[in-house]
Amino acid sequence: MKNKRIMNLIGNILMILSFAFIAERIIKFNVDFSDLYSLRLMMIVITSVITYAILVITLAKIFETLLGKLTRSIIVKNSTIKLYCKSNLYKYLPGNIFHYIGRNQIAIDNEIKHYAVIATTLMEMILLIFTAIITSIIFAGEFAVTYLMKRHILNEVYYGLGLLLIAACLIILVNIKNSTVRNYIEKMKDQLRHVGFAVTIKIIVLYMITFIVNAVMFMMVLACVGGTLDLGLVLPIIGMYSLSWVIGFVTPGAPAGIGIREAMMSVFLFGIVQENLVVTAVLLYRAVTIFGDVLGYVIAYRWENNLD
Numbered sequence: 524m525k526n527k528r529i530m531n532l533i534g535n536i537l538m539i540l541s542f543a544f545i546a547e548r549i550i551k552f553n554v555d556f557s558d559l560y561s562l563r564l565m566m567i568v569i570t571s572v573i574t575y576a577i578l579v580i581t582l583a584k585i586f587e588t589l590l591g592k593l594t595r596s597i598i599v600k601n602s603t604i605k606l607y608c609k610s611n612l613y614k615y616l617p618g619n620i621f622h623y624i625g626r627n628q629i630a631i632d633n634e635i636k637h638y639a640v641i642a643t644t645l646m647e648m649i650l651l652i653f654t655a656i657i658t659s660i661i662f663a664g665e666f667a668v669t670y671l672m673k674r675h676i677l678n679e680v681y682y683g684l685g686l687l688l689i690a691a692c693l694i695i696l697v698n699i700k701n702s703t704v705r706n707y708i709e710k711m712k713d714q715l716r717h718v719g720f721a722v723t724i725k726i727i728v729l730y731m732i733t734f735i736v737n738a739v740m741f742m743m744v745l746a747c748v749g750g751t752l753d754l755g756l757v758l759p760i761i762g763m764y765s766l767s768w769v770i771g772f773v774t775p776g777a778p779a780g781i782g783i784r785e786a787m788m789s790v791f792l793f794g795i796v797q798e799n800l801v802v803t804a805v806l807l808y809r810a811v812t813i814f815g816d817v818l819g820y821v822i823a824y825r826w827e828n829n830l831d
Contacts, residue, residue, distance in 0.1 A: 564747040571740045575815025576822055578733045583607035585726055590643045594635050602632050605827045608820040654730035655765040663762025738764035745804040750796040763791050
């Protein structure tokens with residue numbers, strides 16, 4: 524009970540800090556959206572915020588399902604979804620790790636081991652990255668590779684993956700004789716075996732749908748601010764959006780990938796759409812995702828309270 528109170532206190536402090544950083548990010552956008560006001564744009568933005576909030580809750584539901592499969596336990600569903608959506612807001616804090624740390628409260632509330640939540644988070648990360656890469660290959664294919672090579676980004680990606688692989692090998696070599704670490708790894712491996720192939724495929728499909736919906740909403744926002752796209756670019760943009768998500772996700776210290784994804788999409792679209800329209804669209808859609816994250820938490824919070 525004491526640990527639960529401490530975690531609740533830490534969670535509330537992180538929540539306040541997250542809202543402060545969210546407000547700071549929105550102010551720093553420094554875009555006068557009043558010049559863009561139109562009923563069509565407002566409807567698209569509001570619809571996108573609501574849709575994004577639903578996607579956040581969907582991700583929370585997938586996490587809850589994974590956790591239940593891994594632990595073979597009865598999970599407090601509504602509490603888990605609320606805590607997931609709450610900790611999701613911590614990603615806006617510098618460091619880009621607090622949303623994972625915040626999930627520890629899920630273990631406390633469900634009275635399960637912390638390594639179960641860690642194993643679930645690890646599997647979620649692997650499946651998200653795998654799905655985003657597959658989505659970018661399916662929709663962008665050679666287009667994405669050509670783009671990365673022209674921008675000299677592919678070498679940096681290889682370099683980054685190489686460093687991660689070397690770091691992982693060093694950690695394993697250093698700790699391989701440590702019985703505590705070895706037991707911890709075995710427990711996590713045992714947890715991961717409980718997820719079936721069919722469930723994994725369903726999750727990958729759902730993740731792919733979230734990437735596609737995100738990209739489509741971005742294109743709708745771009746169209747509403749005056750950007751015109753050739754129909755032949757629709758599929759490559761879906762792929763490039765997924766690829767930009769991966770690079771933003773793996774970039775150390777970038778809160779919620781802020782700046783990385785926007786930069787990639789901006790550079791990709793420059794020359795295709797007017798630069799000022801691209802910048803406006805990427806900033807406006809970032810605002811959509813921020814408000815969508817907040818709305819997702821509000822919905823999950825009200826949902827749990829109403830059921831209680």
